[in-house]
Amino acid sequence: MKLAVTPNHFDMCPNLLEAEADILIMGNTKFSNRLPYSFTLDEIKDVITLAHSNNKEVYITINIIVHNDLLIDIDHYLNKLKELDIDGLIFSDLSVYELAKKHNLIKYLIYHPETLNTNYYDPIFWEKEGIKSIIISKEITLDNLRIISRESTLPIGYIGHGYLNMFHSRRPLIENFFKYNNEEYQQFINNRNLTLIEQKRQESYPIFQDEHGTHIFREKPMKSFRELQALQTMLDFLIIDGIFLSTDDIVQATKDYHTLLTNNNQQTLNDIDDQYPEHDKGFLYKKTVYDKY
């Protein structure tokens, strides 16, 4: 199983490669949602050169929900990306599949619509479409991931570490709230230090508004050190999502997962897991209710 990490700056990419990240995931905010950092094409080109010289890979994300007015720009972007020797192309909207076909990029595609890949048939469906991989939805439990993996001959990925997104609205919800109150709002756009607390709960959910709308995340970042051995048998790659994490935290998490992938003894596992007391297990054991309430 490879470790795929989203860097929060161009300058940290060498550190991540040194920490034994196998794949760097990056993109430009014009075409990507919820990135820790927006890479220019020149930066992507440099990272690819560096990564390949270290036998590592680079996946590009174009994971926005695409509206008609961006189709031409995505087409142009793909035209440039195909010159860059990318190793994977993560997408969420099927327009990207249609456009990638024109550029002969289908074999690089990795389907990641956040919530739609939920059962054993999804990899079977997408394998027939000729793509490289799919990323299983975050709300799928470890038990279900095991079943999906058993049935799948298509490589699959899963987010194993970091903050999980739980809401994306096209609406400018923060801007509108301040406008309604006749207050200044510019300072709160693209501001990643905002949180929401629900009236009857004490949980604090990160929220921000950007050019693609409003995004809300789970309160706690997740970790999966104790599940790593099991996940290793199921996944092609495990994602460490760097959003809201410091450079040091992203690098350290990468090192820690790599350490456990090479030496998963109980003492090391306990020592590492203890370093992340604020993290929870995401949906790994959280079976959500279907139709019984």
Place this chain on the structure above:
Amino acid sequence: MKKPELLAPAGDLEKLKIAYIYGADAVYIGGKKFSLRARASNFSLADITEAVTFAHNLNKKLYVTTNILPHNDNLEGLKEYLIALDKIGVDAIICASPVIIDTAKKHTDLEIHLSTQTSQTNFEAINFWYKRGIKRVVLARELDKQEIKQVTHNTKADVEVFIHGGMCVSYSGRCTLSNTMTDRDANRGGCAHSCRWNYDLFLDNEKLNNNMYFSMSSKDLQTVKHISDLIDIGVHSLKIEGRMKSIHYIATVVHTYRSLIDEICHEEDVDIPKYLLEIKKAENRLTSHGFMQGMTTINEQLYNMRSENPSQAFIGIIRDYDKATGVATVEQRNKFLPGDTVEVFSPNFGSLKFMVEEIKDEEGITLDAARHPQQMLKLFIPFVVQPFDMLRKIP
């Protein structure tokens, strides 16, 4: 001018009949399995059979939602269920997951519509599905009219657009607020509507909302002013949301849009204010045009207020009428009194008014008021009415 289909929701057989009688060309319902709105989806296969028969006798269509995003353990009986729907003769199923789409394609001849749960926002994505046998696509509710036009003109798929009812604040199908906060899976029928709750907004530790809660809640969609444009664009189906709404809501909303579509397509002068007044009679949350005119503003959001506006105006539904005596049998829904002025709301003649004289119960005993919900009452109505006509009290 191509007349679009008017598509209405129904949560049970009575609502389904009301929707057709008041002018829907097609109705969508949920079965016991594989459908969102689990609490509203109470159609057994026997009910669906009755619904199909009722629809086809009127030369109308019935669609069944199979629009959950199933996990592995939700798939038992899928093939058998879809085959049963096909045999019953439903006109289409509404799907979001490849496993349901491909099972239907492999084992049935069912027409497949792609649910709004997949958030289809552009024509390239829609064409992906059209090439894989999807006949119709329900667009995401985040599109404005210009985008709807571009999509419709660049695909061979039939395009279905929401014109009325509740709206997800999130892109539909991409939200797990409910999963996270309540363990209820929004994409398998358990949405707790967490996006409509009250929140405080903080910058680090500083609370930013001092006068009111931070709210994300959306007004409901209402597009009376936009129907003419949607017809001009060539949208195939105009869809009303609300499988959990009341019969009065269904009747009022369906009849308003039915009359409006017919007038526009007959190229009559359309009295928009009349329709705006009429649709307000449906008990409803506050409404707006959603994304129809572009990005949402403060006018499409709900702030600092509860929006529910339960109407007391709906007082009864006609169950029978004796033409010889002029006495109607009415099932009570809200309190009314002798002397009240009442409007009969009918799919046949629009509305006519009369004054309530004597109210009797089924035993013929005179009552001083109609107090009890669902009590059968007898009253004189000075013109011919029919079963399923509704009574509204005029304030």
